Amino acid sequence: MVDGWDDARFPTVQGIVRRGLKISALKQFILEQGASKNLNCMEWDKLWNINKKIIDPISPRHTAIVKEGCVLLTLSNGPETPYVRKIPKNKRYDDAGVKDTTFTKKIWIEQTDAQAIADAKAISLNEEIKSVVITLMDWGNASVEEIKKDSDGNVTELKGVLPPKGSVHKTTKINLTWLPVIDQLAPLTLVEFGYLITVKKIVEIDFIDVLNPDNKKEIAALGDANMKQLKRGDILQLERKGYYICDVPYTEPSKPIVLYAIPDGRQTAPKKT
Template sequence: MTTDAAPVSNFLRTIIDNDLKSGRYQDRQWAPPPSAASARLAGAIDPARIRTRFPPEPNGYLHIGHAKSICLNFGLARDYQGICHLRFDDTNPEKEEDEYVQAIIDMVRWLGFDWTADGTPHQYFASDYFETFYQFAEALVQAGHAYVDEQSADQMRATRGTLTEPGTDSPWRDRPAAESLNLLRDMRAGKHPDGAMALRARIDMASPNINLRDPVLYRIRHVSHHRTGDAWCIYPMYAWAHPVEDALEGITHSICTLEFEDQRPFYDWILERLSELGQLAAPLPHQYEFARLNLSYVVTSKRKLRQLVVEGHVQGWDDPRLPTLAGLRRRGYSPGAIRLFCDRIGVSKADSRIDYSVLEQALRDDLDPIAARAVAVLDPVKLVITNFPADHTEPCSAPVNPHEPDGARREFPLTRELWIERDDFREDPPKKYFRLFPGNLVRLKYGYVVRCTGCVKNDQGDVVEVHCEYLPDTRSGTPGADAIKVKGAITWVSAKHAIAAEIRLYDRLFREAHPDRGDQDFLQAINPDSCRVVQAWLEPGTRAEPGAGWQFERLGYFIADREASTVDRPVINRTVTLRDTWV
């Protein structure tokens, strides 16, 4: 993948620059994961200058917030001649599925990133390290750094203390290492039910950082895992697995979002203890935190996204109104637009909320130079050119892309009866209205100048036809085109040749910028007009193959739906309007 723009400096790049300048990682060795100390020290010098990782849990679909992490981790590895791993943190069997694994792989590739280096794929699973996790846990127990606690989860929570009060030691905290080791082996063997006991790190129950008050390393869960089946009934906690995974993969810069900042002391404690015990080789990974993406008018909580899907508020994980990457792709967002958006919002340690319009503008800027143009009429009313012969067809043409005026052209016919947008006619126009009204002159874009002569209404008073006369010597591209100056131009399609299409006019899913602020019910902020379906007419020659996209002139960017559209029955999604309509 090529770089979209010159890298912008940030605090993470400064850290990496300093690490490379000091030679902190230049002599480290590499062995395929899981590589404990013996394997690592037997390996060759790591060919990657740095190693980063994108470590999603496969318990849902990726969303726009993940895109920031993907672009950051893969982008840093690319720019510093390093390697970024795609690692699945599948340590919670109750919520993880192969469906999500495949969806994540699909989306990372769609964004333009790859985890293969010199023919070696660097795709890993935490579940591949379960045996190594367990051996490390036994080493911690034998060294007195961990113990088996028989308190219930509620009891542990009650004795953990508060931000202002220290915790209380477990009655099992000082049990002999040999006894804890036997109990841990019984836990692994499935001899105890869920919740009967847990393995805890022995650190400091009076620590001002609650994360260091003897955190749980293993809990009992008699649940099948999507990859290991029933081979295990104890599973590592994320805070314990995360640093170990990084070390086993030789990660140099472990980049997380700010909510993990308080976990960093435990991250360091785990790696330091295992290094002292000879289980891990130096240099050890280091964790750095950056501000997560907070985007207005969306929710990115996996729980809330799942609720929207399960309760039927949207039509699946790839619903074009969702901020999932699958939904954004189906909506018509391009990988380049999302990468551009991530570049523009930058990387910092300060939390902020980005307005959704910034994402939309990135899309416009990405698509404008490359999108094919076409005409669509979404709210049609018939325009009759009364002095145009009924059996006559006149060919017209326009550039496929105005940024390439000498490039390909599209052809379409002008006939006596046309479809125009209903909003392009006013019987009694407001001030500064320059389109069709009785007596006014406008240009049919790529065609002739016409003079409006009136309209026809039905019994309810609705306009059903607009009438006009064309001026024969004013066709676009001819010497007479500029003979008559007009202030307005309107788009049109031939009524005889137009293609019928279903257009889904998607808008923001929520009416409020912060739909899940505080304790409010985010479902109450759903926008009832987030999807309107209209029957429209398309310029002839517009082939609505799934995934084909256009800029419909004067309307915005649209894409043929990946699931529902066919050439014979076009179903087209509005991606974004030509300008922000929410200001």
């Protein structure tokens, strides 16, 4: 079930630190509980919530797109020649540094976001509106005009257009993360953990009977090229996904970067796939 005392699913100090807990958060948690001779069974939520408050202000922001079902969005008036712009890794923390963001005519978005666009398009057709305006994070607005689906209803391709230069940026209901279609994207494995046992407390029952066989989920994804610079133990936030810690850094294209999801105090076990 686990690989050792430092397995990220195991409730040892080594395990929870490997999963992304800062020692300062553990110290703060201990001090807040105070000294007592009584044994207390406590939830993990408070500890991880303290940890979130420590890592959130300083964590660099990056982008990842789940590979399964990802959709190509072609912007007809997008840049014919890709260009790079430096963007802060954390707009509220200058010391996080900057990252190179490449802008291209063709970009990847996730299937769930493509479906949200398709749903909005279906509504807009009833209102005689021909396109859906979306917001591409760190870029701006775009209008999606054409949607292609397969026989199962999955979106397979999108086509759209950028607004004219000088247009006023509009607030939209659909804000998307995206990645450029370039060879330099980082291969990722996103790992989510559930609880090792199915009960909060083991009392006079066989440990084997309460083991949770579905306590780990791995998701193949693509990440922005800047993530190839991550080192083991680096903590980051993936936009619209949550906080992660790098367990295995980048070495070569055939070996993905492994990122462990860090609980934020609202953890639920990963859903079965």
